[in-house]
Amino acid sequence: MPLALLAIGSVLDSQKYEVIIIDGRIDENPMKTIQTHLADAICFGVTALTGRPIKDALKVTQEVKKIRQDIPVIWGGWHTSLFPEQTLKDEINIDITVQGQGEDTFKELVETIVKHEEPATVKGICYRNKEGKIVKNPPRVISKMDAFADINYDLIDVEKYFEKKGRRQLDYISSTGCFFRCSFCADPFVYKRKWTAISPDVMVNKLEELYNKYKFTDLNLQDETYFTYRDRVIEIAEKMIEKKLNFTWAATMRADQGSRMSLEDFKICADSGLRRLLIGVESGSQEMMDWLKKDIKIEQVYMCAERCRELGIAVQFPFIVGFPEESDRSVEETVRVALELNSMHPDFRTPIFYFKPYPGTTITDNVIKNGYKLPETVHEWSDFDFVGSIGPWVSEKKYDFFEKFKFYLKFAYSNQRNIYKPLQLLARIRCKYKFFHIPVEKKIVDAFFKKQQLA
Ligand code: B12
Ligand code: SF4
Structure with a gap:
């Protein structure tokens, strides 16, 4: 929306x-x-x-x-x-x-x-x-979100969005900004590591009103880091339970935030409808994570994964490969961790993106210093997303490997119908042994579902 x-x-x-x-x-x-x-x-x-x-x-x-x-x-x-x-x-x-x-x-x-x-x-x-x-003009400092008028969803045809999404899912944003400093992310540049959120009472009352009005069945929270304060999240979840708001919800969590929450906290969230989390891992190598100033430990990712597995909460764990000067060792670690997380639960996914120097980030500032040229006009920026525009850090060989790995990984551990089980077994073997020669299955799928690809 x-x-x-x-x-x-x-x-x-x-x-x-x-x-x-x-x-x-x-x-x-x-x-x-x-x-x-x-x-x-x-x-x-x-x-x-x-x-x-x-x-x-x-x-x-x-x-x-x-x-x-x-x-x-x-x-x-x-x-x-x-x-x-x-x-x-x-x-x-x-x-x-x-x-x-x-x-x-x-x-x-x-x-x-x-x-x-x-x-x-x-x-x-x-x-x-x-x-x-x-x-x-001088910059504007971040204002408290409670100060703004309620979002008026009547400005759009909500039913048309439900139809397009194929589900009665309402998008909602409950906070702006982020306290963290990841060096590949634009948020610290734009919001200067400040964060503001709608208070629990205001938010849940609003959600109740929206739920009664639009009868949505799922809430998609688009916050950068919804779990910034554990107490806020738990208060919201408890209020949702109290008010019997019968919808599921999805949100983004940092692994360090999740690791500070108890299993009981996770359970309260699950009871209030939490169905899916997005936990950015970015790299399977701790060294690389530290270089990215991610400020999380790989063990914290596994802690969150364990809790979600226990409670049946789906998780997306996105990764990025091809950072400038990323070693083969770091890439191998990413492949290993992605495979491990994927195999933990049929509803765990590990999308893998290729590094692109998005503006406003420390890494990008550094690659520019080293001679990389970013687009220089708004017109050039409009072509930035497309395949072919990936920087020099992702070699053709690496790209080819990951396209195949991603293809088979998606299929290897998710729930599949019985008829596809033999193919699934094959996909698991391919991922385990990194054996992607003669990828017949991929060729068939690509031939039937070819579309213009974004980077
Ligand atoms: C939903 C979302 C998506 C969706 C939809 C994106 C779309 N094209 O519409 C999907 C999943 C497709 C997506 C994909 C990607 N996304 Co995205 N996404 C978001 C997310 C989580 C929420 C956006 C949102 O609705 N925010 C809520 C609104 C209220 O906030 P807002 O847009 O900032 O608007 C405020 C101000 O900017 C301003 N404003 C905005 N527009 C206007 C217009 C006017 C006239 C005025 C006066 C003010 C104004 O006022 C608003 C209220 O304060 C943001 C993170 C975030 N929380 O914002 C990332 C974010 C926008 N995504 C990002 C990125 C990098 C991507 C991807 C490249 C990821 C990837 N590797 O594939 C892709 C490709 C994006 C593309 N080029 O299309 C970056 C954007 C960086 C950039 N330079 O643009 C963000 C900020 C995440 C991050 N921290 O890095 N994304
Ligand atoms: S990646 Fe997420 S946690 Fe890191 S700075 Fe950006 S919004 Fe914050």
């Missing part, structure tokens, strides 16, 4: 402003819908992550300006938080970029636009002034 647009759309006074959210994944003809509203619109806002999402964002922005040259176009989201000026410099059709949390910024921006003033006093933005010069 478009949580960013819901967040900024919900803070405007509904008596004064009409907010229209248009989502190209849901609307069959988004440009037509935009045109219907453009004539009397106050401004046009766009959210963009780094990479492929920028392509659509640029296309739509250019179309909008062709129709209404005078409309202020505001871009926000992770990419403009990282590239406030560059985004404006390279695309004349964008007027303002927003950095970090957008609720207060958007509210203030709309007020200045209505008054035909320059947004000179609005913090956390970068804009093109009347003379065409790019001006960067």
Whole structure:
């Protein structure tokens, strides 16, 4: 669900402003819908992550300006938080970029636009002034989430999202930012290692209201680190049980946070509906984890895995391979740990990604110092996601190995129908002995399900 647009759309006074959210994944003809509203619109806002999402964002922005040259176009989201000026410099059709949390910024921006003033006093933005010069205002410090108005899900057609997802799953975000410092992640750069969250009472009351209204069966928490405070999480879980909120939920956990929770704590979460966790491991090598400033121990990952296995909670353990100067030994450790975790429970998955130097991270700063060139315009950034754009750290041989390993691993330990059991056994043997020669099964699947691949 478009949580960013819901967040900024919900803070405007509904008596004064009409907010229209248009989502190209849901609307069959988004440009037509935009045109219907453009004539009397106050401004046009766009959210963009780094990479492929920028392509659509640029296309739509250019179309909008062709129709209404005078409309202020505001871009926000992770990419403009990282590239406030560059985004404006390279695309004349964008007027303002927003950095970090957008609720207060958007509210203030709309007020200045209505008054035909320059947004000179609005913090956390970068804009093109009347003379065409790019001006960067002072940053905005993170505000407490409780201070914002409730998210108004009526701004979107919730049923259409349920339909598209194939389940009545509501997306929700209960905290912003993160206290940690992982050197491959943009969060410490954007939120300066600050964190804020909705308080348990406010959150559970809101969830109860949403549950009664939309009858969702699953809640997808999109927080970076939902388990930041054990007491908060347990209070929320207990309140959910008390109120008999009968839905399942999924969230992200750091292994160190999980390792500080008792089995009883995990059980309370499971009783309140916890069905799946996402626990970033990144590397099977402790040395590599330390280099990444992940601040977790591999044993903590196994502690969480054990507890989840005992309680039947599904887990995704994502890994990244191909960090600059990563040794073969470290890659081997990743393969070993991924295989081990995968085989612990049919509902444990270990997706493996290839390192890409995402902007705003310490590792990326270092690879740039060593001569690596990142895209330099917003247009170049829009191609960043695609296969072929993986950096020099993932050799063809490594890439080929991991594509096969990932393919067989996915199949090897998950629940399969009896008819596939012999194939599953074969997949297990292949993974165990790293024997991926003549991958007939993969070739067949690739031939039938070929699609454009993202990196
Ligand atoms: C859901 C999610 C996904 C989904 C959907 C992504 C999508 N394209 O829509 C999926 C699973 C597909 C996904 C995939 C990936 N993701 Co992702 N994902 C998220 C996640 C967990 C939640 C996003 C969200 O809804 N946030 C809630 C909203 C409310 O927050 P927000 O977007 O930041 O919006 C606020 C402000 O930015 C601002 N704002 C935003 N837009 C606008 C617009 C205007 C006009 C204004 C005024 C303000 C404004 O105001 C909002 C309220 O404060 C975030 C982490 C996070 N918690 O944000 C990572 C995150 C966005 N993902 C990230 C990454 C790296 C990826 C992947 C590359 C991972 C991978 N290796 O495959 C891929 C590819 C992404 C792509 N290029 O499309 C990074 C983004 C880095 C970047 N530079 O863009 C994040 C931040 C995680 C991280 N810490 O590294 N992701
Ligand atoms: S990877 Fe997760 S824990 Fe690490 S800094 Fe980013 S959001 Fe925080």
